[in-house]
Amino acid sequence: MAVKTQKAQQAPPVSPELQREMYWYMLLSRRLDERTWMLHRQGKIAFHISAIGHEAAQVGAAFAFNRGVDYAYPYYRDLAMCLVIGMTPLDFMLGVYGKEGEPSSGARQMPSHWSNKKLNIVSQSASVATQVPHAAGSAFAIKYRQKVGLQDPNDPTQPRLAIVCLGEGSTSQGEWHEGMNWAGVHQLPFICIVQNNHYAISVPFDQQSAVPNVADRAAAYGVKGVVVDGNDVLAMYHVTREAVERAYNGEGPTLIEAKTYRPVPHSSDDDDRSYRSREEVEEWKRKDPILRFQKVLTEAGLLTQADIDEMEARAKRIVDEAQKRAEETPYPPGHAALGDVYAPLES
Amino acid sequence: MAVKTQKAQQAPPVSPELQREMYWYMLLSRRLDERTWMLHRQGKIAFHISAIGHEAAQVGAAFAFNRGVDYAYPYYRDLAMCLVIGMTPLDFMLGVYGKEGEPSSGARQMPSHWSNKKLNIVSQSASVATQVPHAAGSAFAIKYRQKVGLQDPNDPTQPRLAIVCLGEGSTSQGEWHEGMNWAGVHQLPFICIVQNNHYAISVPFDQQSAVPNVADRAAAYGVKGVVVDGNDVLAMYHVTREAVERAYNGEGPTLIEAKTYRPVPHSSDDDDRSYRSREEVEEWKRKDPILRFQKVLTEAGLLTQADIDEMEARAKRIVDEAQKRAEETPYPPGHAALGDVYAPLES
């Protein structure tokens, strides 16, 4: 299998500003996420599904494409990615509380089912992997528009690729196969990011797949496959950047498998003690992507304790404010359930 | 990709009797098939879908497993295979005429939708690729019965593998992905035979797949993949025999891709002139598997012109007889449409 494992040290230099910005988003996502777990424990909200542990994979990927312009199909775990693309902590908090003005779905969907037309984040269902062939379809549309003369291939104000995320377990679905296949057959500007956290709820990857890497499967579709350390934000940024260049240059699709871990339960409904040892979880907590990047940045002199303190304080303010505003916001009225069944005919 | 291309000359010797039997079934299938095309041109029957060109792939495979005992999931093109397993020309003719006593479906299904419980040929729908995960399920059942003590693993009177066929185009379906994946994850006694005739009706394989061989995809599932010349009956027999041994010995699943061609239209409803050149068809007709095997056998002194003449005469008699008896048989009565909706409760 032609799988390439990318290491951070191969990456070309990333500006200190960008590195700090990456750190900031990872931190913001984490604090927002932790707060949400707390709200659930307090009985204030019904449900949370978490990005904890996945922040490096998501933030590294999100900074690599034309955010808000390229089509993004994040999955339910992509809080950190969506923050980078432009969704706000308040947007998210409105979602977990199910409050009026929630931008993804008007609070119709469960939290973390992202959508934002202004940011070209396409609406997601909960049925895993359905978004993979959608992303291939949007990538097909990009190539189509260019071929039939509806779009200038180099216009950076227009979407030039579609990027989609899902978990490793979800690649067992036929939808993934069929989506990957279109991407390969038509060599579409398409990037599939598999966040491999080793479990689909309780089911370990060796019960999903007889091969150790999802990326091993990319070649079967004529798609380039890359395995990357998903807890290394710069490595993630780098491999995604490469995939983005390939897509923009018409060189075809890429699958990136980010190896990572979810040190928390699958969701607020889960209890992970039945299916994995505490030792395993503790071991991965030591590989925490934020602590790791903090160490890299501090050692490189790019981040001081004062910077960290300032960021922590800022994150707390933002999260407090988002929570407060979400709590103050009313629920949509019951009859709002009736809207938006059909789009009106254009007149 | 770890794809192995198997050549006939590597095959261990096959007894002259068996070789002649293979030739006979290929010939019988061909003559029956040609007659059926003629019946269609005469307006006597509604539909025919043909095995012409595929006889070597099917006959070679069929002689390699425990026919009538192992679970077989043939597809609509598998006339030659089903004849070897034990269905009769009359069985087939009752199907094309839709007559009473048709064993696969009581004439409920279109012709060539095989089923025969006595022969462990499991009923097929027309929805392509659905049978692949069924075969994995039956293979799972075999392994299960052995593990929980319901079956002796070495009892040759019991099914010890499941073998399934489909066309190359049908591997684009999610069903194929999911079936292959179970076979791989559980390392099942499972053989998937892809009869790659280069077209799915009109669509060439490069529109189905970005990689040149279906077998290239086997590795993604932890399944052994083999490409074989599907017009070489001995090569086909040999690779299938190897796969069968692997399955019987608990060594896991195999995918065999038999490269072949369909020199006739997809079915009696098709006209292939819109999508491929006559030159291409003529070129493949020169590679006809029956002529080719005839040459091999004659040159090896295993078949004389007298043998051929006798077989031709016998085939014609059998086909005439099958046609005649099918024509004489009545249709099932209209109300027979009402039966067999539910299996009765065992009392």
Place this chain on the structure above:
Amino acid sequence: MAEMTLIQAITQAMDEELARDKRVFITGEDVGPRGGVFRATMGLFDKYGADRIVDSPLAELSIVAIGIGAAVAGLRPICEIQFADFIHPAFNQIVSEASKMYYRSNGQWNVPMVIRAPYGGGISGGLYHSQSVEAFFTHLPGLKVVIPSTPHDAKGLLKSAVRDPNPVMFFEPKKGYRAIKGDVPEGDYTVPIGPARIARVGTDVSVYAYGMMAHYATIAAEMVAQSDGIAAEVVDLRTLLPVDKEAILNSFKKTGKALIVYEDNLTMGYGAEVAAILANEGFEYMDAPVRRLAGPDVPGVPFSHDMQEFFMVNPHKIADAIRDLAAY
């Protein structure tokens, strides 16, 4: 005006929409050089090329899903499912995705796509080339479900479907592809999605039908007019979802007797909804039991000749049912 077959009208609608709007493209199995197994896309590949008439892999889920992804990205896909029987692999994409996208995104993302599929029996297709599948999709708010029974409507409704901002299931009665002929206006016109059509005016019995059965119901209505002087009103439903309740009730107010005809199997076929509407809002006008004439409750249409005939509804069976009801 030119007389043409149902399938010619469908081809013409697609041809004109492709010419009108570059965002329109077609994908499906064998839609390219082959022109579709029923020849609905005949000639379009030569005229519009491989970029716009795209042979898909043999995978219906992806045909629909690619359509969805392209539609949200601003294109106007026409997805062909070769036989309605093979739409089921795409069911999740239609139920979970196409039908819910607009609602779940609070009206942000819409899916302007058409899914065309030939359906119905009586063509020696057996269980898997004869199915009626509309019942499943009429249970899905967010979808529109359209079934034409005349070439005029086929062209006009298909054009409306292509221009509709919502996902439209467009089921074509394949037995009528060449058997149903009629006048079709030249050039551009649309028939709105929504309203039913009174195919024949009458006062004694309301016959509700669509697709091939609407065609047959009209024939049957003429038969009973001739033979028994019964004035049957034929309501060609045309759009099954959203339901045209008003048209259903208006006819019933006149006749007080309803026969609902569909070729699908009886239980939970679309006629159940029509009957349920009448049983509630038509109660005051009800002069007889609300009757359904449909296929038997078996898993499919058998291949063999007599069994197929046994299964299928035809003009004679409809005429008998009208007579029965008129005599109630």
Place this chain on the structure above:
Amino acid sequence: MAEMTLIQAITQAMDEELARDKRVFITGEDVGPRGGVFRATMGLFDKYGADRIVDSPLAELSIVAIGIGAAVAGLRPICEIQFADFIHPAFNQIVSEASKMYYRSNGQWNVPMVIRAPYGGGISGGLYHSQSVEAFFTHLPGLKVVIPSTPHDAKGLLKSAVRDPNPVMFFEPKKGYRAIKGDVPEGDYTVPIGPARIARVGTDVSVYAYGMMAHYATIAAEMVAQSDGIAAEVVDLRTLLPVDKEAILNSFKKTGKALIVYEDNLTMGYGAEVAAILANEGFEYMDAPVRRLAGPDVPGVPFSHDMQEFFMVNPHKIADAIRDLAAY
């Protein structure tokens, strides 16, 4: 007799069937060490081991298809779909394969399997963790469709399902998993698939319901008895396919008034079939419009609190509808 919850009764049924018959095995997502996301298979992995309690890949199509292939090979699979909302990827396997296998093979091959799936709303699950999906499957002769509303029936019907030679869709009202409690006999007994159950005898109005709505209907019937002296009869349909027409008509003969309750969206929900049966065979007894009380015709149950409540049918809404109908 022990009092237990609906889900405990389900677990007990599986436990006893696993112990009784080695051909029985369970597969599905997280059914192993995790015991299922709702804990329906809790403890079974420890008791019966990894060979018989098999965590599947995250792929519903394959869960059902493997079940079919194993069932034709003589096993008795119980396939768990984690949420009914996620059954749609397996739709083709259920429609084209499980439901048609026996018929299409002329009675040679049967598929003795159970597909279990929790369904229904009111649990803050939003569009994709609240769906009712029974309507789709009740259109498929060859399948049996069962929905219990009491622990007693859940255990007895699930055992019947496991032993049935046909594919049985077994939908479990998940809102009632822990909310519905009742007495359950110790050890082996079955409740036959087919007959409905009169959950409460009455003479004024027939209320037809199943699952959570049967539970609610019984509560509502008590409410209107107390408040208004209305004697509502509650028919818990239990088996939706084959339809128990006789029970439906027998109750209607007494009351002449029907209220059909389901939590699915209205149009083409299962209640349409019940109404259609009454509109035909119940015509002579009909004293009032046949009413359906169901969810609104929107693509799903919204997540947010008030919208969810707006969507859901509850005992109060049922009581009001009974009063209305009784007063007609």
